[in-house]
Amino acid sequence: MTTSAIPAKSPVGTGGIPVPVTGALDGAPGLTDRLDRLDRLVELGTGRLDAPILADAAVLLDRAGQRLRLSGEHTVVTLAGGTGSGKSSLFNAICGLELSPTGVRRPMTSKAHACVWGLDGAGPLLDWLDVDKRHRYARASALDLERADSSLQGLVLIDLPDHDSIQALHRAEVDRFVTIADLLVWVVDPQKYADAALHRNYIVPFARHAGVTLIVLNQVDKLQPAEVDDCVTDLRRLLEAEGLADPRIVTTSAVSEEGVAGFRDVLVDTVAARRARSERLIADVDKVSERFTEFRGAAEPPKGVDEARRTELVQALTDAAGAPAVAEAMESAYELRASDFVGWPVSALITRLRSDPLRRMRLTELRDELRGAFTGPIGAQQGDVDTALQGVTDGVAAELPAPWARSVRAAARSQAAELPEALGDALKDALPSFNQVPRWWWLVKTWQYFLVLVSILGVAWIGLLIAYGLFEVGDAPTGLVGEAGLIPYVAILVVCTLGMGALTASACRNMVALQSAKHGERMEQHMRERIAVVAEEKVLGPVSAELDTYAQFRDNVEAVRGG
Incomplete structure (x- = not known):
């Protein structure tokens, strides 16, 4: 029987990742999709989950990606156990040669030893496993292929150091291999099969890996047949109590070779099925997916913020931005502006003669001041904005798992610092131009100046009648200015004209008052609509996006779990 060391050949691809030897996934077509979904879970959970x-x-x-790129024709089987369990002897018995050192002194195995049946593609795999080149052996000679154990073709059998070794490096080596092996074989002996270190550190944490775990009760040659059954029964009870469902137990003796053939048959079946690689990865995915399940709430997540809370938020932001006060100020400005057009010019002249600089300032600068109020760095007060944001997510996040409730609340406040300025811009853009004057204002203004003109002409006519009719300063050019008896009639005309102008101004003021109230309401509604756009962009949109992310997370958790 011949063995040979495996040559150090390790073709690698871009970035040092081994070149794929086989594209098959060991008959597990759903594994790739589950890994993709797990990758998506990591992406969705970043910044949100622990x-x-x-x-x-x-x-x-990362480990699954590397393992799937490596040989799918080989099955990595590790023999692990405690000091004195006889795993190295069992390793040698399967290999048919003394490849791993055995003896009374403990620990004997300080480095992982590997024996490979079939060299093609094994080099990169062993490089990834980081097995020292001095401890790699191959069963690949023509004589070996003629033997019955050629059915082990594709097996990579690894003898590990003792998991309970006093050497920390030995324990670290075991810890590394148990996370990457396709099949975990734990070799125990009748005296220490209940060893707390084994069960606490390996059996319990990997209880979900029952499908890729094999327990070998070695050294049964030291027991009577009845004692063997009792040990197996007790060991099975212990394993099941620790969560290892339907544990597979094999009894062997490396000394008498009792049960070694049965153990070899298990290895033959495992290698022939070529499912251990994917089953191990599936078990790993199952274990990790369970940890994500606690962050998937039972209740269906809301699609977004409900209409009532949307309305409440918009109203709160409207108040925080001071939109009602702005609308009231613009209503006053509307009335002041209207008085220049529909007011009685005579009254306006008297007012101007009294020189009211405050009114002039309000007429000419009110809108500029209002616009400038929202272009500075303050806008709406930050405290008022923070208060408005407090209640928007209360109902939405109430039934979400804690991390997602936090992320939804954070999403609502993600742009809180930008809200005051955005609200100020919204109000500024909503302010109308003072150059827009209703047509009827111009008509009234024309009518009022016509009445003023008639009044002035009437007064002039009366003056001419007094001059030519009463004082006879000269010859009257016409009878209309020489008849003093027309003075009362012309005076009545002037009084009626002035009265008509005053009445027109009074009626128009009532109309302006009604329109200014409507103007203020339209202004406030217009500002509310602009603020609603800001609320959607800065608050509601991020919240809806976060809820959508949570919904995707829930779907991907189900897919990773195989649901």
Whole structure:
């Protein structure tokens, strides 16, 4: 029987990742999709879920990607156990040669030893496993292929150091291999099969890996047949109590070779099925996916913020921005502006003669001041904005898992610092131009100046009648200015004209008052609509996006779990 060391050949692809040897996924077509969904979970959970679970998932994705790129024709089987369990002797018995050192002194195995049946594609795999080149052996000679154990073609059998070794490096080596092996074989002996270190550190944490775990009760040659059954029964009870469902137990003796053939048959079946690689990865995905499940709430997530809370938020932001006060100020400005057009010019002249600089300032600068109020760095007060944001997510986040409730609230406040300025811009853009004057104002203004003209002409006519009719300063050019008896009639005309102008101004003021109230309401509604756009962009949109992210997370959790 011949063995040979595996040559150090390790073709690698871009970035140092081994070149794929086989594209098959060991008959598990759903594995790739589940890994893709797990990758999506990591992406969706970043910044929202606890870092350790995301880190563990990322490590699994990296490990799975590398393992699937390597030989699918080989099955990596590790023999692990405690000091004196006889795993190295069992390793040698399967290999048929003394490849791993055995003896009374403990620990004997300080480095992982690997024996490979079939060299094609094994080199990159062993490089990834980081097995020292001095401890790689191959069963690949023509004589070996003629033997019955050629059915182990594709097996990579690894003998590990003791998991309970006093050497920390030995324990670290075991810890590394148990996370990457396709099939975990734990070799125990009748005296220490209940060893707390084994069960606490390996059996319990990997209880979900029952499908890729095999327990070998070695050294049964030291027991009576009845004692063997009792040990197996007790060991099975212990394993099931620790969560290892339907554990597979094989009894062997490396000394008498009792049960070694049965163990070899298990390895033959495992290698022939070529499912251990994908089953191991599926078990890893199952284990990680369970950790994501606690962050998937039972209740269906809301699609977004309900209409009542949307309305409440817009109203709160409207108040915070001072839109009602702005609308009231613009209503006053509307009335002041209208008085220049529909007011009685005679009254306006008297007012101007009294010189009211405040009114002039309000007429000419009110709108500029209002616009300038929203272009500075303050706008709406930050405290008022923060108060408006407090209640918008209360109902939405109430039934969400804690991390997602926090992320939804954070999304609502993600642009809180930008809200005051955005609200100020919205109000500024909503302010109308003072150059827009209703047509009827111009008609009234024309009518009023016509009445003023008639009044002036009437007064002039009376003056001419007094001059020519009463004082006879000269010959009257016409009878209309020489008849003093026309003075009362012309005076009545002037009084009626002035009265008509005053009545027109009074009626128009009532109309302006009604229109200014409507103008203020339209202004406030217009500002509310602009603020609603800001609320959607800065608050409601991010909240809806976060809820959509959570919905995707829930769907991907189900897909990763195989639901």
